[in-house]
């Protein structure tokens with residue numbers, strides 16, 4: 001089995017190199033050039049792609065990441081890392097105490113509250129997963145709550161400089177030939193098409209993975225679209241998501257509203273909301289996720305839902 005693609009020499013340090021405009025990748029787009037040669041190409045710089053790159057770097061395997069966006073998205077998305085993932089982080093030298101110092105304190109993440117509204121009645125409460133001391137009999141790393149961008153930033157900071165993250169670069173296609181994968185991507189700044197040759201291509205491009213679809217790999221599960229809403233201090237702006245789930249990201253201090261009733265999740269048992277608040281940080285960073293029929297409730301539903309969940313609109 002060859003180690004380098006035809007027409008290209010292996011670099012002793014395994015670093016990427018450009019062949020220049022004259023080096024054409026056979027069989028690919030006319031304007032694509034073999035831009036680099038690296039053992040592993042990862043598509044996507046979310047938590048999976050970044051952690052994958054980190055793990056490979058610990059195994060002394062060179063890789064590069066192709067990421068569609070120029071900057072990290074601010075929406076917090078995932079809030080919990082499970083014990084097994086933290087065990088892997090720890091086994092590969094990531095300081096899990098440092099990770100814990102970044103996320104939601106355990107005292108504030110312990111409960112799931114079932115409520116009529118954030119300022120209303122308590123219907124009940126349950127522990128969020130397992131954050132009691134007994135869980136340490138089964139794992140050295142209990143679940144931890146941390147906003148996804150904070151975890152991504154942490155892992156990114158621990159990547160060696162040899163891991164190149166190509167931003168504003170979108171996966172287009174891949175082709176397997178002569179023991180190599182030729183991955184074609186678009187430079188979104190100028191629309192130019194480039195090709196990189198590698199031994200392996202790893203798809204970490206999320207739930208709607210273009211790599212997966214390109215390769216015709218099926219995916220079981222709900223195919224939902226979502227309204228992503230950005231709400232700052234309850235001034236609400238709307239971006240669309242799906243026909244069933246709406247995500248409203250807002251930034252406001254909910255501590256005076258919830259009082260002693262802190263918790264990671266707040267299920268609002270009011271049909272007008274039909275959803276829950278993820279309190280990444282009760283002092284500021286939160287998300288409300290609720291069911292929505294976009295045909296029945298176009299337009300103003302986001303501010304309606306946000307206000308109903310807090311139930312303070314009428315009094316303010």
Ligand SMILES: Cc1cc2nc3c(=O)[nH]c(=O)nc-3n(C[C@H](O)[C@H](O)[C@H](O)COP(=O)(O)OP(=O)(O)OC[C@H]3O[C@@H](n4cnc5c(N)ncnc54)[C@H](O)[C@@H]3O)c2cc1C
Nearest residue numbers: 044045046047048067068077078079080170171205206210
């Ligand atoms: C409100 C909310 C709460 C959640 N809570 C949790 C939770 O508590 N725990 C949990 O595990 N999960 C949770 N999730 C789901 C979580 O967001 C996903 O599990 C996580 O994002 C998956 O990480 P990933 O790296 O696989 O994919 P993603 O985070 O989606 O990253 C994919 C990356 O690939 C890039 N990309 C996409 N297409 C291309 C392309 N064509 N070319 C190049 N790059 C591309 C994207 O820009 C992105 O950076 C939650 C999600 C939401 C919305």
